[in-house]
Amino acid sequence: MTTPTQTTTRATDLAAVHETVFAQAAKYTKSVLGNEKDALKMIDVLIASGVPETHLISPDNGPNKHESTASSEFFTGLKAAIEAEYPPQVKALLAMSSKAAGNTYVGANNRTAWRNKANSIIGGMRTAYINRLKAQGLIDGGKMGANARTKPAEVKVTELLVDARGRLQKAETFKCSLDMDTMIHQLEAMIKAIG
Numbered sequence: 001m002t003t004p005t006q007t008t009t010r011a012t013d014l015a016a017v018h019e020t021v022f023a024q025a026a027k028y029t030k031s032v033l034g035n036e037k038d039a040l041k042m043i044d045v046l047i048a049s050g051v052p053e054t055h056l057i058s059p060d061n062g063p064n065k066h067e068s069t070a071s072s073e074f075f076t077g078l079k080a081a082i083e084a085e086y087p088p089q090v091k092a093l094l095a096m097s098s099k100a101a102g103n104t105y106v107g108a109n110n111r112t113a114w115r116n117k118a119n120s121i122i123g124g125m126r127t128a129y130i131n132r133l134k135a136q137g138l139i140d141g142g143k144m145g146a147n148a149r150t151k152p153a154e155v156k157v158t159e160l161l162v163d164a165r166g167r168l169q170k171a172e173t174f175k176c177s178l179d180m181d182t183m184i185h186q187l188e189a190m191i192k193a194i195g
Contacts, residue, residue: 043125052069054067055070056078056129057126058119078118083118086114090109093114096111161187161194
């Protein structure tokens with residue numbers, strides 16, 4: 001049996017948990033919004049400098065290296081600029097051999113994850129750059145206003161159809177009166193029809 005005192009204590013504890021979570025959510029949101037502003041500035045700098053999105057592909061490693069237009073020096077310099085911002089503990093971890101580092105973590109990442117972090121950041125920059133170019137293409141094509149805060153219906157529907165097609169292609173089973181291949185073909189036809 002719960003007494004009124006226990007209920008009050010639980011409610012007080014829950015309120016304290018909520019306050020802690022809400023405070024951290026506010027800090028996190030500020031960080032996310034700051035990162036979005038920095039990402040926009042980064043894309044603006046790339047465009048203003050005449051750096052194409054293909055410069056954000058490693059010319060030396062990876063399956064898409066043949067698509068890169070970057071020199072090895074540019075890509076290495078970009079990675080070095082990113083890695084220069086790592087905390088001292090991460091730099092020390094990266095300076096260790098993989099054997100000496102073992103499975104040591106700094107923050108949420110071990111040595112291997114930190115070594116790949118710069119490539120991940122560059123990949124995120126490239127994705128943001130491509131999305132900017134796609135949006136600019138929609139603006140230039142008259143499908144979206146330059147100051148539009150929401151996507152036009154055609155863009156939203158196309159995104160949903162592409163998502164549906166992907167889910168069908170990955171599904172092992174799907175109950176429907178139509179054949180899966182027929183459904184996928186019809187979705188592709190709708191995507192092409194919208195443009």
